[in-house]
Amino acid sequence: MDRRTFIAKSLLATLALGISPALFSSCRKETLLVDSNFSGKVLIVGAGVAGLYAGYLLKLHGIDFTILEASAIVGGRIGKRTDFADFPIDLGAQWLHGRNSILGDLAKSSKAKFTKDNSAAVYWFKNQITSSIPKDVESIIATNGELPDISFAEYAQQQGLGDDYNYLVEQIAGDFGADSNELSIKWTGAEEENWNSGNADYKFEETIYDLIDKNVTKTIKDSIQLNTPINKIEYSESTVIVSDANGTSYQGDKVIITIPIPILQEGYIEFVPALPSTKTGAFNKIGMGASLKVFLKFSSKFYDENIAGGEICAAYADEIIGKKGNDHVLLAFVMGKQAEYLTSLGSDVAITTALLGELDEMYSGQATASFLDAHVENWTTKPFIKGAYSYSKVGIGNARNIAAESIDDKLFFAGEAMNLNGHHQTVHGAMETGYREVMNILQS
Amino acid sequence: MKLFVSILALSLSYLCHGQSLNFGIGYDYLYAKQFDNLIQTYNYSRPFLNEKQPLLSHGFSSNISYLFKSKKQFSSGIAINFSRTSSKTKNDNLNINLSFNTLELGYLVHCENRDKFGDFFGELGLNLMTGLLNKKVNNESYVIDDAKVKSLHIGASFSLTAGYWFKLNEKLNIAPKVGFHYAPYLTEGTSETVINQTTSLVKEQCNALLKFDVGVLVQIWNKR
Numbered sequence: 280m281d282r283r284t285f286i287a288k289s290l291l292a293t294l295a296l297g298i299s300p301a302l303f304s305s306c307r308k309e310t311l312l313v314d315s316n317f318s319g320k321v322l323i324v325g326a327g328v329a330g331l332y333a334g335y336l337l338k339l340h341g342i343d344f345t346i347l348e349a350s351a352i353v354g355g356r357i358g359k360r361t362d363f364a365d366f367p368i369d370l371g372a373q374w375l376h377g378r379n380s381i382l383g384d385l386a387k388s389s390k391a392k393f394t395k396d397n398s399a400a401v402y403w404f405k406n407q408i409t410s411s412i413p414k415d416v417e418s419i420i421a422t423n424g425e426l427p428d429i430s431f432a433e434y435a436q437q438q439g440l441g442d443d444y445n446y447l448v449e450q451i452a453g454d455f456g457a458d459s460n461e462l463s464i465k466w467t468g469a470e471e472e473n474w475n476s477g478n479a480d481y482k483f484e485e486t487i488y489d490l491i492d493k494n495v496t497k498t499i500k501d502s503i504q505l506n507t508p509i510n511k512i513e514y515s516e517s518t519v520i521v522s523d524a525n526g527t528s529y530q531g532d533k534v535i536i537t538i539p540i541p542i543l544q545e546g547y548i549e550f551v552p553a554l555p556s557t558k559t560g561a562f563n564k565i566g567m568g569a570s571l572k573v574f575l576k577f578s579s580k581f582y583d584e585n586i587a588g589g590e591i592c593a594a595y596a597d598e599i600i601g602k603k604g605n606d607h608v609l610l611a612f613v614m615g616k617q618a619e620y621l622t623s624l625g626s627d628v629a630i631t632t633a634l635l636g637e638l639d640e641m642y643s644g645q646a647t648a649s650f651l652d653a654h655v656e657n658w659t660t661k662p663f664i665k666g667a668y669s670y671s672k673v674g675i676g677n678a679r680n681i682a683a684e685s686i687d688d689k690l691f692f693a694g695e696a697m698n699l700n701g702h703h704q705t706v707h708g709a710m711e712t713g714y715r716e717v718m719n720i721l722q723s
Numbered sequence: 724m725k726l727f728v729s730i731l732a733l734s735l736s737y738l739c740h741g742q743s744l745n746f747g748i749g750y751d752y753l754y755a756k757q758f759d760n761l762i763q764t765y766n767y768s769r770p771f772l773n774e775k776q777p778l779l780s781h782g783f784s785s786n787i788s789y790l791f792k793s794k795k796q797f798s799s800g801i802a803i804n805f806s807r808t809s810s811k812t813k814n815d816n817l818n819i820n821l822s823f824n825t826l827e828l829g830y831l832v833h834c835e836n837r838d839k840f841g842d843f844f845g846e847l848g849l850n851l852m853t854g855l856l857n858k859k860v861n862n863e864s865y866v867i868d869d870a871k872v873k874s875l876h877i878g879a880s881f882s883l884t885a886g887y888w889f890k891l892n893e894k895l896n897i898a899p900k901v902g903f904h905y906a907p908y909l910t911e912g913t914s915e916t917v918i919n920q921t922t923s924l925v926k927e928q929c930n931a932l933l934k935f936d937v938g939v940l941v942q943i944w945n946k947r
Binding site: 305307308309311335336339377378380381383384385387388389390461473476477478479494699700701702711714715718 | 740754759762763764766767768769770771772775777778814815816817865867868896916920921923924940
């Protein structure tokens with residue numbers, strides 16, 4: 280090869296080498312689903328966070344969709360009230376559980392104000408308030424090692440946490456949305472290992488409801504149909520027919536079902552043909568306990584930031600943490616059998632009186648003396664929700680995976696209970712299932 | 724420190740045995756489907772971010788190789804290759820900087836046949852490859868519960884390099900070069916946690932990796 284030929288060939292080769300990465304780059308898309316062939320109609324049952332986020336993504340992809348919500352409001356298990364105190368209160372989900380999640384990204388990028396909840400806890404132990412207890416109850420949820428598939432309560436007994444610790448164990452189980460006698464130590468531990476959003480909790484100066492409303496709901500408001508309780512889904516033909524309790528039918532090519540697990544368990548929706556028994560069996564293995572949030576307003580702050588271990592309510596929390604205001608509001612976060620008991624009292628007044636009685640015992644009668652007002656948000660009695668969030672019952676196994684599988688490429692399941700990353704029970708977990716199912720539809 | 728010790732060992736070996744020492748630097752183009760899937764899912768799921776995270780594609784590489792003396796057209800040696808690919812975005816309050824660093828340590832077969840191919844040469848390498856995926860959020864290391872989160876990947880790679888020597892003097896040659904590195908399997912690591920903040924949501928994973936590099940190689944001969 281002479282010098283001239285070499286130079287010519289080198290120039291050509293350099294040009295080709297320079298262009299080839301650019302050509303290759305143009306074939307690689309920065310985002311998924313830009314080329315989806317799907318152009319049908321999607322019906323979303325439920326306007327909770329999973330349904331809202333699924334709709335938000337469908338809208339951005341130009342896919343026709345309608346969200347059918349049974350109740351008169353959007354948000355599912357998030358909500359807010361602004362006239363109870365001089366700061367907004369979250370009626371449902373209120374903590375950002377770790378900021379390394381899609382919800383955390385939304386909060387950061389939208390410049391929502393949120394702060395780490397560093398509040399300290401005291402314990403109601405042997406009928407007195409104490410800042411420490413002899414045994415470390417938190418260690419019960421240690422995830423290392425193979426744990427037996429037994430309940431939290433049984434495991435606590437095995438670990439030597441006797442009756443004095445009953446309501447402290449209940450407080451931990453309540454954090455997982457359950458009665459300690461129902462919650463599986465094995466499967467809860469396994470799911471905790473997948474948890475990767477961070478263990479710190481954060482609170483919003485406004486509410487989670489505001490964050491979702493401003494950034495997601497507003498974009499798709501026109502596609503949400505309220506007061507539409509779906510009670511029948513026929514999916515044997517190529518088009519799915521969804522009917523509501525008012526007798527109106529809707530047609531779609533795909534349906535994303537985001538309703539809470541108790542509504543699926545009780546068979547409120549009739550599926551035609553019936554869902555496979557493995558599917559309904561999987562629904563029934565997922566637990567969802569009773570839940571109440573009671574906000575108690577006082578004229579003075581006599582209480583600690585967090586009180587764990589009450590017999591009526593195992594978890595009280597100062598609601599002002601992370602908010603800007605002057606009012607004194609204590610949240611009673613009641614789960615599982617404690618929520619069932621309070622619900623059985625029959626009225627908001629009776630519930631409030633029972634909680635004030637317990638606080639009076641803890642704080643020498645100061646609760647009743649300074650009581651101003653109460654707001655009872657009973658998630659158990661809401662007809663289309665019936666609880667707080669799902670938990671893993673003893674024997675749950677891989678039920679969540681089966682429950683979340685799509686049926687005939689027409690029915691898709693989302694919502695916090697269908698999260699398979701250990702992020703069930705959370706708003707960001709619900710968002711993840713929303714985008715997962717849109718991804719499944721557009722890739723199907 | 725480890726790199727310094729490696730360079731020192733190679734240099735000493737070179738001085739003792741009088742062989743060739745090659746230094747290379749170049750542009751790197753990375754294709755890793757696993758990272759593509761994760762970044763695509765991240766971008767798709769977060770349309771509220773104005774700027775999309777670019778795929779991990781562009782970077783640079785540098786390498787050092789030491790060739791044992793041989794009178795035949797084939798000689799062999801050892802090589803270390805380092806490359807860094809990065810992807811940056813600036814969004815309100817959420818600036819993400821992803822970087823993927825790979826280090827390859829391997830055995831090299833070098834081929835030169837002046838009679839047939841003139842000053843062209845080719846190299847085939849078999850390497851142990853380690854990769855580290857890092858993330859910075861708002862210029863701070865990605866931290867979950869006070870622990871830095873990175874994703875470590877380990878595997879094997881093959882590399883193929885071709886170039887053309889230009890003789891500068893008796894002891895110094897320079898060559899433009901082009902190379903491909905292919906790792907058929909790298910361990911998955913925790914890349915889904917680092918990129919998409921989930922653990923098992925992104926179903927289809929392909930743990931192969933392909934790199935293309937173009938650059939220059941400087942060869943120093945110690946003929947004694």
